[in-house]
Amino acid sequence: MLSIAVTIKQVPDTQKARFDPKTGTIDRSGTESIMNPDDLHALEMALSIKDRFGAVITAITMGPPHAIDVLDEAYALGVDSCVLVSDPAFAGSDSLVTSKTLSSAICKLGALDIVITGCEAIDGNTGHVGFQLSEYLDMPLITQIHKFDVCDGHAVIERLYGHEYQKIKVEFPFLMAIGKNSNRVRIPRLADINACLDKKIITFSMKDLGGTTMEYGSAGSPTVVIETELFSHKRTREVFSGSPGDKADLLVHKLKKHNILRY
């Protein structure tokens, strides 16, 4: 039986969110909170491992008390236990302190075989946490996972990037970062939805993790946001001239330059 922890995060639904043009930040007051989309795929990865090989899954989130909503959702999807890492002292944590805090909480869960995270969250989009957890937990991080198997006490993982596959054999424990292309997230059963709110949620506060307020939250975070600005993608149009053959050559040249065509 494998033991798996999945880190999940409650985020504002940035597709529906309004941005404050002055501060460049999300107006969180009127925005619905959802589970970070990549984290749903991380949970699905854990659940499919449980279905195929047997596993005990713990979902863990760090955030304010209302972040338990995503833990309820995790229970409805089929995880076995849930942990909320929450303390006023954690407010304003940057990605480094978040990873440090999460890793302390994960260490309290006992021996684990796999830790799974989403690739990135849609509110900050740093994509840091997987890599930083890998350092703090001293576990190798595997990304761009296409296929997962367990064979002779090892995980056999196919990675897909660009036009290539890589097949690797990994010893437990390790960490995986999962993106939205890895799987299709299941729909929760109505019976599990009905039962999910009655299930126990364990809370870890600063007292449980140890340390002082200077090590956590904004006080402990080295990242300083000086300014934020709205960013827009601009597309430019280019018209090639010459014979059809010349134009085709030029197009291939450009596509290779941008690494879209490689051979």
Add this chain to the structure above:
Amino acid sequence: MDFILSKNQLMVQKSVRKLATEVLDEWAPVLDREARPLPPEIVAEMGRLNIWGIQAPQQFGGAGLDSISYAIAIEELSRVSATVGLGVTVHNSVCLAPLLKFGTPEQTERFARDLATGRKIGGFTVTEPQAGSDAASIQTIAVPDGDHYILNGQKAFVTNGGVGELFLTAASLDTSKKTAGIALFIVEKSMPGFEVGKIEDLMGMRGNMVSELFFNNVRVPKENMLGRPEDGFRISMQTLDIGRIGIAAQALGIGRAAFEAAATYATERKQFNKPIGTFQGVSFKLADMKTALDAARLLIYRAADLKDRGLPFSVESAMCKAFASSTAMRICLDALQIFGGYGYVKDLPVERFFRDAKVTEIYEGTTEVMKIIIGNSIIKEFSRL
């Protein structure tokens, strides 16, 4: 008083909406065009998600949810595919629900699990070619014979008829006794003499295999009678009270689908250099639609809530059914008008919503019968003064 859905109800809404949009959406036009039922693997997947046993206890493989959650689920399914919503609501609220409510422990033990998990689809049948609103005039008869009753007769317009394996069937033990002579039987498709007749070629709801059923000397064991011999009519009427909440929720789903399609179209379609939604002739229609949908939803939730509290809900159920179904019909008419010529072609789903909506004013008691129920209760209440 609480007008906000609970956390659990919101999760149910999200989950069923995901099922409807990710799985059923691509099937909805196919079921309509080809007049075929859902493929078995999707029926099974819906079973895994507890859709065939939304309110059935978890011990039988159901989800054990409340009646408002049930109405939410039916609305979400019907918004995408009314014909799927129909199969689900008939199975849940007029087959499984009365079995759980009126069945003996032995009967629920024998039949509830297969129904709640969707391994068997169920139906409920009173209507006959000559007995519609006048349900007491049924001609299907049941004659006792040792440990069995022998059923003979014919049923009409049976929802789930072509795919169902278990039907709660009304039959008369003594036609001279009218309502007091009617008993309800749990009849299984596998019983010799049970025969599925013609599958109806319907105007809407074409993915439901609505059919005739024939009973030719069908030997039904006595332990398959639901309730006492004289209870059949009473149970049937109480069953329809429950069923009407589901049909109202179904009408609500269809109305919402037509409204959302019309509102989207009204912001995209430009005439005279402006989106047509900016013309009051269109926006007033949309305003009426949204208001009526909300009113229908609140009537449905109120009836559902009364039911869960164990209070009388027969009149409220009739009110929500009559209002929601006529609302759905009117919204479909107006939505089609907003779409203009594009509403009249089969490439877009509005004409399907229109065809699907009509029958919600007819089945599980016509709008006129709903008004008789409501009207009788008014006369009864005021004649006491």
